Amino acid sequence: MLDDLAALAANDPSGMLDAVLGLAAQVRDGYREGLGAVDLPAGDGVTAVAVCGMGGSGVSGDIVRALYRDRLTLPVTVAKGPVLPAFCGKDTLVLLSSYSGNTAETLACFEQATHWGCRVVAVTSGGELARRAAEQGVPTVPVPTGFQPRAAVGHLTFGVLGALEAMGVVPTLEEEVDHVATVLERVRNRIGPEVPESENRAKRLARAIGDRFPVLWGADGVGSVAAARWRTELNENAKVPAFSAALPELDHNEVVGWAAGTGERFVLLTLRHTGEHADVAERFPPSVEVALSSGMLHEEVRADGDSPLAALMSLVMLGGAVSVYLAAARGVDPTPIDAITRIKKALEG
Ligand code: PA5
Numbered sequence: 493m494l495d496d497l498a499a500l501a502a503n504d505p506s507g508m509l510d511a512v513l514g515l516a517a518q519v520r521d522g523y524r525e526g527l528g529a530v531d532l533p534a535g536d537g538v539t540a541v542a543v544c545g546m547g548g549s550g551v552s553g554d555i556v557r558a559l560y561r562d563r564l565t566l567p568v569t570v571a572k573g574p575v576l577p578a579f580c581g582k583d584t585l586v587l588l589s590s591y592s593g594n595t596a597e598t599l600a601c602f603e604q605a606t607h608w609g610c611r612v613v614a615v616t617s618g619g620e621l622a623r624r625a626a627e628q629g630v631p632t633v634p635v636p637t638g639f640q641p642r643a644a645v646g647h648l649t650f651g652v653l654g655a656l657e658a659m660g661v662v663p664t665l666e667e668e669v670d671h672v673a674t675v676l677e678r679v680r681n682r683i684g685p686e687v688p689e690s691e692n693r694a695k696r697l698a699r700a701i702g703d704r705f706p707v708l709w710g711a712d713g714v715g716s717v718a719a720a721r722w723r724t725e726l727n728e729n730a731k732v733p734a735f736s737a738a739l740p741e742l743d744h745n746e747v748v749g750w751a752a753g754t755g756e757r758f759v760l761l762t763l764r765h766t767g768e769h770a771d772v773a774e775r776f777p778p779s780v781e782v783a784l785s786s787g788m789l790h791e792e793v794r795a796d797g798d799s800p801l802a803a804l805m806s807l808v809m810l811g812g813a814v815s816v817y818l819a820a821a822r823g824v825d826p827t828p829i830d831a832i833t834r835i836k837k838a839l840e841g
Contacts, residue, residue, distance in 0.1 A: 494692075494698065494817055508643060516677045518645070518650070519646045521646075525634055526633050526651040528654075529613070533611035535656075539583040541568045541586075542605075543556055543571070544570075544601035545572070545598055546590070548641035552648040554717045555808075558716075574600035580605065582610065584611065587612075592618070593618050593619020599624070602624060614632045617639075653669075676806065693810065698814050707758050707788065708722045708736040709776075710738055710762070711776075714795075715739075718795070722807070725812050726811075730815045731822070743775055747782045750785075754786045758787075759791065764795065765803035793810065795807045
């Protein structure tokens with residue numbers, strides 16, 4: 493049914509696939525929104541950057557950290573919980589990323605950041621975060637409503653990047669953003685629903701996963717962020733358990749767990765990109781060998797694009813499409829996230 497357009501649409505009434513495949517436009521729009529945000533704090537003298545956010549909104553922080561790890565002398569930290577690191581102070585730039593604006597952990601970080609006199613920016617489509625930001629004169633990068641948080645990854649990530657550039661914390665990204673969007677448009681044309689499975693990498697990968705549990709491995713940095721993003725997209729869209737890890741770290745522990753026979757219900761997807769550290773790249777073949785000997789199937793997935801950001805975003809789009817096609821193959825609607833909603837409601841009390 494992956495080539496049956498009517499069946500795909502019927503399985504995805506809220507249009508998750510369209511949102512996933514619309515990433516190029518989001519990248520351009522998000523960057524503009526970030527660049528154009530008004531009354532941003534001064535970037536002069538900033539000594540560290542902290543991005544706070546959970547789930548689909550927190551991934552923007554992971555992407556920014558991976559991207560700048562070897563380009564920026566400032567530390568970039570990602571807070572995925574209700575606690576802001578204690579080093580944050582008046583010279584720390586704290587970006588609060590919450591699509592809904594109502595996430596308890598992100599609101600807790602907002603309170604700490606404003607209380608500690610940090611330079612604060614909110615990135616949100618509304619909710620309590622937008623309300624508190626307006627009340628306290630904290631600038632906001634506006635994100636459009638109407639998306640699931642995970643499907644707004646382009647707006648959130650490039651909103652953060654645009655704001656960082658506008659404050660002078662990172663050099664201009666204009667050309668890079670253009671390259672990313674061009675690469676994503678190309679990828680979209682190769683993996684859209686109208687492209688038959690025989691030529692469609694995303695559909696073929698969904699088919700390869702089938703009834704097995706996906707295990708995602710990527711190289712430390714860009715690859716590991718991509719692997720984690722695939723895991724969460726497979727969790728939330730396809731409603732399957734999935735696992736992710738990074739090389740070289742997994743060579744120091746996880747590989748031992750893949751003893752003969754343990755991999756029979758799993759499929760390994762290695763997410764590869766040009767620019768991996770040579771010492772890390774050479775670890776893939778022997779590590780995959782271990783996985784195969786455990787009974788796992790294996791598929792290698794190569795990123796598109798010449799820059800780390802383009803490679804990462806191409807993998808983000810591909811993983812999103814794979815997860816929606818897998819949802820279709822399994823007959824589940826990719827959009828609802830009942831367990832997340834239930835837990836949030838239970839804690840509202
Ligand atoms: O995918 C999701 O919906 C979740 O992971 C949310 O992103 C997460 O719960 C945080 O919510 P928000 O993105 O609105 O801050």
